[in-house]
Amino acid sequence: MENVTIMDHPLIQHKISRLRDKTTGTNEFRTLVSEIAMLMGFEALRDLPTELVEIETPIETTKQPMIAGKKMAIVPILRAGLGMVDGVLNLVPSAKIGHIGLYRDPETHEPHEYYCKLPEPIDQRTILVVDPMLATGGSGADAITMIKQHGGKNIKFMCIIAAPEGLERLHKEHPDVQIYVGALDRQLNENAYICPGLGDAGDRIFGTK
Template identity: 45%
Template sequence: MNESTAPAVHVIDHPIVRSRLSLLRQESTDSLHFRQALHDIAKLMVYQMTSDLETEVIAIETPLCPTEGHRLKRPLTLVPILRAGVGLMNGIAEILSEAAVGYIGLYRDEETLEPQCYYSKFPPNLAESDVILVDPMLATGNSSAEGASQLKAAGATRIKFAALIAAPEGIETFHRQHPDIPIYTAHIDEGLNENAYIVPGLGDAGDRYFGTV
């Protein structure tokens, strides 16, 4: 696969992102400060994730005279994978306040170990939208890949994937199934341990965000 067609992985490398990510990793960080740090990173990720969105020219009136303005050409849709994806999505939505929100609920089949969808709800204009799939921990990649498959089955064609932390194994699995979807992440960690947790990671993002540790 040549460079022009290789699946894209964008690491959001920024001093504030690195600082907030260290706070998220710290075991002693409480839920309040965990949420704040996660939202901070999410807002900084938005800048790069949306840099190629198309706009169209519109006529506007300033207090002084008519002029040209711009608006996004297509609607936006955010789709977190429940429940951990909600935290990262909330931070993204603070910037993309006009975005519609869909949801995907997945669980792991204990016999096949494959993700199964128990809930999905999408806006009716998904096929016309720029869609951001959100799951903070790209570990094995199975759930995230299934989430992307659910979106495509519902008609989405312009999809990006946002993950707080990614493991190389998860990136490989995700892009093996969805080479057309770019990944945006704050950091690529070392890999997975024997329990399929990202190392060094930050623990269970959902439990820490919602205070259910």
């Protein structure tokens, strides 16, 4: 699938396996999500544009590459996406942060918007949308549609675990968006949970039920 990257780094695989374990507690789970986001972000941001900037070393004046333009916007899908923000910020501390709030209808499993706040000028930024789980693909696809409606153009999507159904839907609705996946799981069950998955990422990050 064009524009889709499935991560195969041993560190990412190991940490995702720890996430899956039901005995992994809230504190460790939260730390792991942040670490995985940083490792994945390193790959997802490989093509950030740079420009030569003049700096002075202790030896001489030189022109060296630095990140160009209006830099980045990290946009977590609330609430579980919040767990991935700090990991990416460790890589790009100057990034601005937007928020998109979507909730899933328990009957239809379709997402509904309740909040959208994006840093301006959004059309000039590299936008990284983050959400730990890509299940049906509805929330991810709707979040990207909302960002495009606000003028966003250069959009990437990063999730830790995806179901094939969600990945196919997101790619079909937004073929121009680069998608980064930590692990591609087997399928969705009848409740639209990813199998084998890791349960509810939001509950496990925030310690709620």
